[in-house]
Amino acid sequence: MAATIPPPIEVRLDELLRERGMTLTELSDRIGLTLANLSILKTGKAKAIRFTTLEAICRELDCQPGDLLQYSNQGDPER
């Protein structure tokens, strides 16, 4: 039931990678995070994100944390 509702915090990793023409594998190599973990983040299945991961992604993709994460109340179960 809860799985059908999209999480209120959306991870826009796919869009950022597409804009920069980078693959997930390439990013994984650059930031030293496993592809499996990066996939978890990309598909929105992550429960938490470390500041070090956020820093590395922002550094490599030259973006702000706000570019990566987006809040939308449509998926918020409390609304």
Next chain:
Amino acid sequence: MFSAIITGLKLANWLNWIVAIVLTGFFALLLADAGGVRAEILAGRGEASREATRLYLYTVLSIVPPTAIAVHMLLTRLVALVRDAAAGMAFTTANAVRLRMMGWALLAINIADLVYGWVSIRASEASGEYFGWSLSLTGWVAVPLLFVLAHVFREGAAMRQDLEGTV
């Protein structure tokens, strides 16, 4: 090391059932007075002594099977716990449930021990023979320990889940 522990626990459980079956058979035969052994032992003793012996036999017969089941539950859960620990996945909700179940099983064993102690003392008083029992506090300390451990494992499982979802 873990496989040796598991083998030992499985052997202990086999021993548990063998002892339970032998004890049940032995006391059932005594109660039925097969071969007149009980009558021979109790010959010349008063009615109080016979009554105490009967109560002792009935009680032992009724506490041995549930105790064997409780020991079986305790040991099988412990085997599963050790197996999970060996696989490096000790902190799971299933293990928290197992530990709580072990706590209940040990509580049942302790209560059975108290009941045995009570009839044993009564039978000793009435018959003048020493039936043998002494209070052990170790088991009573272990019961709350198991319940607390179950709680710790539940929290550990939640933390583990959080950690696995952290990138």
